[in-house]
Amino acid sequence: MQGELLRSSQSRLPEERPRPDRLRSSCPVLLSQRLVLRAPHEEDIDALAHLANNANIATMVARMPHPYTAKDAADFVRRTKDGVIGKCVYAITHADNGKFLGCCALEPQEDPATLEIGYWLGEPYWNQGIATEAAHALIDMAFRTRDIDQIDARCRVTNIPSRRVIQKCGFQFQGSGMVGSLALGGMVPVEWYRLDRKTWMSLRSWGEMR
Numbered sequence: 196m197q198g199e200l201l202r203s204s205q206s207r208l209p210e211e212r213p214r215p216d217r218l219r220s221s222c223p224v225l226l227s228q229r230l231v232l233r234a235p236h237e238e239d240i241d242a243l244a245h246l247a248n249n250a251n252i253a254t255m256v257a258r259m260p261h262p263y264t265a266k267d268a269a270d271f272v273r274r275t276k277d278g279v280i281g282k283c284v285y286a287i288t289h290a291d292n293g294k295f296l297g298c299c300a301l302e303p304q305e306d307p308a309t310l311e312i313g314y315w316l317g318e319p320y321w322n323q324g325i326a327t328e329a330a331h332a333l334i335d336m337a338f339r340t341r342d343i344d345q346i347d348a349r350c351r352v353t354n355i356p357s358r359r360v361i362q363k364c365g366f367q368f369q370g371s372g373m374v375g376s377l378a379l380g381g382m383v384p385v386e387w388y389r390l391d392r393k394t395w396m397s398l399r400s401w402g403e404m405r
Contacts (some may be wrong), residue, residue: 200236205377215400217233222234222282222283222284222301222336223336223340224287225285225332225333225334225336226290226332227290227328227329227331228290228328229289229290229291229309229325229328230287230289230290230296230328230329230332231288231289231290232285232286232287232288232299232329233285233286233288233332234275234276234284234286234390235272235275235284235285235286235298236272236286237269237272239268239272239295240265240268240269240272241265241267242255242294242295242317243271243272243286243295243298244263244264244265244267244268244316245317246295246296246297246316246317246319247263247267247268247315247317248261248262248263248264249258249261249263249317249318250378251318252315252317252318253377253378254376254378254379255351255353255354255357256313256315256376256378257313257352257375257377258377259315259377259378260336260377260378261378265351270334280300280311281300281301281302281303281313282299282300282301282303283300283301283333283336284299284300285298285299285300285329285333287299287300287314287316287325287329288296294322295317295333296316296317296325297314297315297316297317297320297325297326297329298314298315299312299313299315299326299329299330299333300314300333301333301346302315302338303380304347306346307343308342308343308345309343309344309345309346309347310331310337310341310345310346310347311346311347311348311349311394312333312334312337312346312347312348313348314326314329314330314333314357314360315402321356321385322356326356326357326360327360327363327364328361330361330364331364334346334364334390334395335399338392338396340394343392344391344392345389345390345391345392346366346367346389346390346395347387347388347389348361348364348366348387348388348389348390349372349374349385349386349387349388350385350386350388351383351384351385351386352371352384352385352386358386361388362388364390364398365390365391365394365395365398366388366389367388367389367390368387368388369387369388369389370386370387371384371385371386371387372384372385372387373385
């Protein structure tokens with residue numbers, strides 16, 4: 196995975212740093228204007244398998260196999276429940292009808308002050324601002340409830356839409372590198388971006404970023 200407002204946290208001032216006991220809390224459901232971000236569950240398996248079985252998606256993310264089967268989807272849901280995949284893994288769903296649209300996640304890094312954001316959407320939902328809206332929700336939750344200093348994001352150098360999402364969220368270019376691609380069976384070049392807490396605080400009015 197590559198990389199709106201958390202309604203339940205709006206009473207907290209963004210400048211506050213979370214207490215250590217809050218770091219152990221489970222990942223909350225996130226609400227935005229059009230979306231609900233919640234834990235993946237068994238009812239998502241069919242839609243997940245259908246949308247993820249797409250080379251245009253698999254070749255742009257690091258750890259998605261291709262072809263992608265219902266067995267892969269069921270294993271993904273099981274591993275998210277077991278906490279094997281990342282710290283916070285979300286199904287991106289439509290607020291009006293609950294339709295499964297894709298996934299996003301926050302993954303801990305070796306530096307405890309850093310998280311990495313990732314995301315993917317089914318191809319029918321591209322170019323509608325959904326990935327940006329989901330990323331905003333996840334970023335707000337991370338900075339408001341985690342004692343972190345920055346969030347990282349990576350995208351393939353050829354993935355122009357993902358780069359636009361990253362830039363709309365205020366991330367700044369840090370450098371280039373190589374990561375493994377499960378679907379391609381080798382290494383691919385990526386760009387690395389970072390959003391620090393100070394920059395996020397200056398961009399809290401996400402409406403100006405769309």
